[in-house]
Amino acid sequence: MNTNGNVVVKLKVGDTESDELSFSVEDIIELNVVEDIYDFCMSGNITFYDRTGWTELIEHVGGIYPLVIMWKNEDEEFVKKMFSIYHTEPIIEESQLETAITKQKWYFLEPTFSSFTTKRYSKSWGEEESASTIFEDIFKNFIGYESTSKFVYNETPNEKFDNFSMLNWTPAESIKWLKERCSGSSSKMAGYLFFNNSLGSNFVTLPYLFEQEKAKNKREEKNTYVFGSSNDNLNRIFGWWVDPPKKIDEQYLGGGISYGYDFDGKSIKEQRFLYTDFFKNNDTGNALKTYGSAQVSTFSNIGNWKPPVFLECEPDINKIKNIYNSKFLCKYFTENTANITVRGSATRYAGMVIDISWKSAVAEFKNNKMMEGLWIVKSITHQFIPTGVKPAFRQLLVCMKPGYNNMEVGKNYVLSKDSSSNSNTTVLKT
Numbered sequence: 001m002n003t004n005g006n007v008v009v010k011l012k013v014g015d016t017e018s019d020e021l022s023f024s025v026e027d028i029i030e031l032n033v034v035e036d037i038y039d040f041c042m043s044g045n046i047t048f049y050d051r052t053g054w055t056e057l058i059e060h061v062g063g064i065y066p067l068v069i070m071w072k073n074e075d076e077e078f079v080k081k082m083f084s085i086y087h088t089e090p091i092i093e094e095s096q097l098e099t100a101i102t103k104q105k106w107y108f109l110e111p112t113f114s115s116f117t118t119k120r121y122s123k124s125w126g127e128e129e130s131a132s133t134i135f136e137d138i139f140k141n142f143i144g145y146e147s148t149s150k151f152v153y154n155e156t157p158n159e160k161f162d163n164f165s166m167l168n169w170t171p172a173e174s175i176k177w178l179k180e181r182c183s184g185s186s187s188k189m190a191g192y193l194f195f196n197n198s199l200g201s202n203f204v205t206l207p208y209l210f211e212q213e214k215a216k217n218k219r220e221e222k223n224t225y226v227f228g229s230s231n232d233n234l235n236r237i238f239g240w241w242v243d244p245p246k247k248i249d250e251q252y253l254g255g256g257i258s259y260g261y262d263f264d265g266k267s268i269k270e271q272r273f274l275y276t277d278f279f280k281n282n283d284t285g286n287a288l289k290t291y292g293s294a295q296v297s298t299f300s301n302i303g304n305w306k307p308p309v310f311l312e313c314e315p316d317i318n319k320i321k322n323i324y325n326s327k328f329l330c331k332y333f334t335e336n337t338a339n340i341t342v343r344g345s346a347t348r349y350a351g352m353v354i355d356i357s358w359k360s361a362v363a364e365f366k367n368n369k370m371m372e373g374l375w376i377v378k379s380i381t382h383q384f385i386p387t388g389v390k391p392a393f394r395q396l397l398v399c400m401k402p403g404y405n406n407m408e409v410g411k412n413y414v415l416s417k418d419s420s421s422n423s424n425t426t427v428l429k430t
Contacts, residue, residue: 035350036379041110083108116172124165131157153204157182181319190322191329213353239341254304296404344393375399
């Protein structure tokens with residue numbers, strides 16, 4: 001499918017080796033493909049006019065026929081992904097002619113979704129088995145990856161497990177349970193993600209992904225994303241909105257008490273956490289590195305007088321720390337997000353780092369010193385609307401920034417280990 005002379009999208013149903021296309025530009029109303037670093041699989045939907053009877057075929061085989069989607073912009077290399085159709089909306093008849101034309105919408109997911117969520121296994125591993133061995137076994141033998149060489153990022157976990165057992169668990173349940181208890185050998189921090197993007201599979205901690213993509217961004221000298229309406233820059237932002245931090249989320253980030261149980265010693269394990277712990281090296285984990293020269297956190301001191309209590313069935317105090325840290329990191333990183341719309345490109349992917357030159361609301365400042373700088377792309381929605389919309393191929397990027405840069409006016413809220421969770425006082429450094 002060629003639209004507006006610069007966007008190419010191809011869709012095929014069934015045989016992936018066939019060159020015959022199943023959809024034409026006139027048939028497709030809208031196509032969305034979503035990749036997200038917080039999701040195991042890519043997903044999407046397509047709305048189209050069925051002029052060739054594909055609706056009848058898909059309904060007949062129960063909605064499991066493969067759908068191959070390929071996209072690119074101008075002279076770029078094709079991104080090619082295969083999906084399975086998991087749900088179809090009610091068919092709407094659009095014509096009263098002798099040969100009916102129907103409107104249909106399909107929802108699709110990657111084929112590995114079934115391996116993650118519908119198949120259950122029972123298996124155990126021996127004493128002091130490394131987490132990397134268990135993960136590799138699950139990825140290769142239960143999900144279907146031939147080897148870990150298919151991973152774009154594959155950070156080895158530090159932890160070992162005694163007699164870990166999958167007791168009629170799905171691979172998704174097993175991976176979630178394990179990755180929350182692990183820290184990365186490179187980042188030394190918790191916050192593991194397992195996701196697929198347009199480049200391949202990734203098993204990596206969130207802090208490590210930030211640092212690697214930051215280095216890649218600097219090495220390849222990516223173009224800055226800019227605002228404006230007069231140029232045709234591929235990285236021109238023509239639509240945006242920002243989701244600022246929410247006060248209501250303090251209850252999830254202000255701290256907590258985690259309890260585990262030592263089955264051998266018959267004793268309670270307790271670990272207390274403060275919001276400020278994540279910005280200085282301490283006994284609960286390594287410091288979180290935020291973007292921005294001032295290392296300004298998203299919140300000021302939000303230590304909680306009555307922190308929530310978490311009951312973990314876990315005897316290892318280090319794994320108790322990893323569980324809390326993992327939940328904190330994944331939540332904290334989504335507290336400050338920017339949603340930008342740009343012209344589509346096959347070179348973008350979920351997990352990449354981009355540089356945004358953010359405009360200031362105050363004309364004399366020109367740039368917003370608090371918001372500009374590096375952001376990591378949490379998710380990308382590849383959207384194709386062949387008719388009536390320009391550009392026909394666009395992308396919605398949901399970006400995260402785990403800390404502020406310097407502010408033009410006032411003082412920066414820089415958390416230190418001296419900040420107390422039992423006080424409303426915030427340590428200010430300028």
